[in-house]
Amino acid sequence: MNYQLNFAAVWRDFDTLLAGLGLGLELALVSIAIGCVIGLMMAFALLSKHRALRVLASVYVTVIRNTPILVLILLIYFAMPSLGIRLDKIPSFIVTLSLYAGAYLTEVFRAGLLSIPKGQRE
Incomplete structure (x- = not known):
């Protein structure tokens, strides 16, 4: 087999790909920052x-960690409007990623807080 990769489509839309990469990184950074706040509050x-x-x-961590992220995205984007809360694409994705990151970071922060002796933690 003599297969040649054709990168013409990649180079033609390279600026669009870079814009998508920037948006993805922005969404991730904002969501992780909000998730850290949620995780720290839930760990306490x-x-x-x-x-x-x-x-x-405990219920929050268990439910969010045991639900696939795609299901959470679909619930927040499609089910919340039926409850009267309408979010656009990007805010709904940030909310979903923040809740998801918060659940995982809760366990990280909890383990970190438990590793500190009780006298210092107080």
């Missing part, structure tokens, strides 16, 4: 003395 809730906060944070 998981370590709280209040049972209601622990249960709420």
Whole structure:
């Protein structure tokens, strides 16, 4: 087989590809920043003395981490308008990625907080 790769389409639309890369990086950075805030708050809730906060944070982490991200994207983009909350494409994607990152970062922050001795944590 003598197959030749044809990069003409790539070079022709290279500026569009770079714009898409920039948008993807922007969405990721914004979502991770918001997810860090969510994750830190939920990690403190998981370590709280209040049972209601622990249960709420535990349910959030369990539900979000066990739901595929594509299902979350579809729920937020298509199901939220039926509840009266209408989001455009980019904000709905940022909300979804932030919730998803927040659930995973909750466990990261919780493990980090548990590794600190109790006296220093207080």
